Amino acid sequence: MLVLIALTFFLSVVCLTIGIRIERERSSPLARLQRQVQETRELSPEEMELRRPFLARLVGPIAQRVLRLVARFSPPGLKDSIRRRLQVAGNPWRAHSEEVIFAKIVLAATGTFCGFALGTTVLYKKPEEALLFALGGFATGFLLVDWAILQKTKQRxxxxxxxxxxxxxxxxxxxxxxxxxxxxxxxxxxxxxxxxxxxxxxxxxxxxxxxxxxxxxxxxxxxxxxxxxxxxxxxxxxxxxxxxxxxxxxxxxxxxxxxxxxxxAREAAMKIPVKMLFPLVFLVLPALFVVILGPAVIQMLGSLGAGGH
Structure with missing residues (x-):
């Protein structure tokens, strides 16, 4: 046991000494100068490409080809309309019209699959009936990007x-x-x-x-x-x-x-009573009646039951 404690203490001292030595070498003026030279030197195209994440290097070329196909087959009027709406919304995603069209296609396909899967596996509908859910998923996915752009436009x-x-x-x-x-x-x-x-x-x-x-x-x-x-x-x-x-x-x-x-501001203040009417009538007042009249109703029912006996 004593030997184990001594060995642990020795290894701890060795690791601490090595760590202090490495930190001193990293913080020395020569090491800092070497790092600055390494950071400021011009990188070659191969080094710049290798610094990108692996997923970006893998998906990037495929995405560029898909976007070129979308740009080729998309109607010019649709691209101009999306470009205009992105401009009015401030283009918060820094996206091009082709990227928005591609996102609409992907979301529409995803919504169609999810709607069909929901209808067949969760709700146990027939394939003919599940097509309605697939159609709803298609419309939801296709219009989701438009809804997001509209919300950003209103906010801006x-x-x-x-x-x-x-x-x-x-x-x-x-x-x-x-x-x-x-x-x-x-x-x-x-x-x-x-x-x-x-x-x-x-x-x-x-x-x-x-x-x-x-x-x-x-x-x-x-x-x-x-x-x-x-x-x-x-x-x-x-x-x-x-x-x-x-x-x-x-x-x-x-x-x-x-x-x-x-x-x-005055107009918004005048609209508040009208907006409060429906929550007050359908949510607040029923709960208030239950709290106030509930004990009385229970007591009355108990009295009627006792009188019957």
Missing amino acids: RKQIQRSLPYVLDLLCVSVEAGLAFDAAMQKVTEKVEGPLSQEFQHVAYEIRIGKPRRDALRDMRDRCAVEDLNTFVAAIVQAERLGLGIGQVLRVQADLMRNLRRER
């Missing part, structure tokens, strides 16, 4: 609509403080986060590379498809065309957006 529009009054106030203050409109947009992108700030950053970049301001603003309007933003862009373009002061136009637009936000 709501974020833009909520942040627009604050952004216009900041733009107005910056312009009245002496900044040009382009510099004021750049200041907004530094102070505000969200999809509207990203759109303003995109507009400022397009203006810097030589695109006319009115065209850049109109492109932003088309990308966002928000009614309040359309009003703002139309006012700025009209002011630029007529030579009006941008600061005054921004002040009017900021006041207008604040009033619209106040009216929307």
Whole structure:
């Protein structure tokens, strides 16, 4: 037993010494310099390919061929429509229209298989009846991507609509403080986060590379498809065309957006009683009646039973 303890202690000391030695070698200036040189040197195409995950190297070429086939046989109108919807949604997945079409096909096939399997194995339906479940699974899988894009679009529009009054106030203050409109947009992108700030950053970049301001603003309007933003862009373009002061136009637009936000909040508050009516009638009141009248009913039934005896 004593020999075993001594041997364990000896091995622990040896492992600790080796670990300290390795850590010192790794943290030495020469080792750090070698790692920096290794990281900053230009990698060959073979090394860059080997750094990719194995699954990506295996599936990537197959996926590229499938996407090329999808792009070849997809109608141009469908691709343009999906590209437009992705643009309005902010393209959160950084996907191309061909990838969306391929995802719809895969999900539709998966939904068809799952629906047929559900009908035949779980619900024990006949194959003819299970075809209805397969059809439902096909429709669900095919429309799932469209539903996800629609939800992202609604979320993005709501974020833009909520942040627009604050952004216009900041733009107005910056312009009245002496900044040009382009510099004021750049200041907004530094102070505000969200999809509207990203759109303003995109507009400022397009203006810097030589695109006319009115065209850049109109492109932003088309990308966002928000009614309040359309009003703002139309006012700025009209002011630029007529030579009006941008600061005054921004002040009017900021006041207008604040009033619209106040009216929307008031409208949402007036809808709350109507939305609370159905849960109150069908969920809260029945439970309340059971809690209040339940003991009385039980006591009354007990009294009637005792009176009968």
